Amino acid sequence: MTASAALAWLDLAADTRRRAGLHRDLIPRTPSAPIVDLASNDYLGLVRHPEVLAGATASLRRWGGGATGSRLVTGTTAEHELLEREFAEFVGADTGLVFSSGYAANLGAVTAIAGRDALVVSDAGCHASLVDACRLSRSRIHVAPHNDVDAVATALATRTESRALVLTDSVFSAEGDLAPLVSLHQVCREHGAMLLVDEAHGVGVRGAGGRGLVHEVGLAGEPDVIVTATLSKSLASQGGIVLADARVREHLIDTARTFIFDTGLAPAAVGAARGALKVLRAEPERAGVVLDRARHLAATTSAATPESAVVSVILGDPHVAVGAARECRERGLHVGCFRPPSVPAGTSRLRLTARADLTAEDLELIDRVLTDVLLGARS
Structure with a gap:
């Protein structure tokens, strides 16, 4: 037996996750990345206030x-x-x-x-x-x-x-x-x-x-x-x-x-x-702005009318969800991607989070990218 034999099960587990579309990577962000963020929980846009x-x-x-x-x-x-x-x-x-x-x-x-x-x-x-x-x-x-x-x-x-x-x-x-x-x-x-x-x-x-x-x-x-x-x-x-x-x-x-x-x-x-x-x-009005932005995201993605900052776009298959999130990122839009065990099997999704500081220019890019990406993902 070798020292690595005790870790062999990890290779099998990792392979199983990859085949199921459940492998995850850490993607470092940079302070000034030219990307619109719909993945973070900075709902009020205050992280750099x-x-x-x-x-x-x-x-x-x-x-x-x-x-x-x-x-x-x-x-x-x-x-x-x-x-x-x-x-x-x-x-x-x-x-x-x-x-x-x-x-x-x-x-x-x-x-x-x-x-x-x-x-x-x-x-x-x-x-x-x-x-x-x-x-x-x-x-x-x-x-x-x-x-x-x-x-x-x-x-x-x-x-x-x-x-x-x-x-x-x-x-x-x-x-x-x-x-x-x-x-x-x-x-x-x-x-x-x-x-x-x-x-x-x-x-x-x-x-x-x-x-x-x-x-x-x-x-x-x-x-x-x-x-x-x-x-x-x-x-x-x-x-x-x-x-x-x-x-x-x-x-x-x-x-x-x-x-x-x-x-x-x-x-x-x-x-x-x-x-x-x-x-x-x-600035108590910030809470209302978040909900307004969430309703905009829901209208763009044909999602249910939101009751919070979270807009959930269910795509079903984890591979499809991962691919859609990757395409969004390549086009300048960072979205959340939820797969099991975060959500039940068969309900993998893009999780979009509204922020109070999204600008008109941000919303234009969001509408364009999500419309194109979801058209492909849902076809």
């Missing part, structure tokens, strides 16, 4: 390059706590708790709130971070069909566990559709369950001035609703946050492993997020 850069730079100079430790040791700065208060106030929550990523926020919140004596009911369309949180929670897991409130109610009504937690995205990342939050909350209230809503794709796009779908439907500040969000999409930075009742925040500080054992969010990311939040408060 002067306020964001100034916030990041000021924090970097004041606190240095890293947080230097976990939040419970040396990783909490005054700026972390300012961001928590400002974000909570913006979305109408009681308190906030910043994590190093949105993924970590979901893992920490679910595993700390659930546990062996709890039932977790998760929507089938939930983000991978919530799926992984379920697996780590040691709870009994029930996966409900997508947006099926009756299935959630049945699972809650027949449970034997003393506690229950219902999980959903507010805006689902692949389809871009919305969760029926009011109905879900009513069912949770009737059965003594908590509702956790991942607002990663809702904040900055839905609600008054981008305050999110939870705020839009009147559930902001409800003590039995936990909101998680990321700082890496509309807020053009990095990190995650849990927004909840003060008792939940205290519990997470004491028990959430991704908070206790992870290094705190880098100060520059905190400053950048605060800068983006400042812009969003000053």
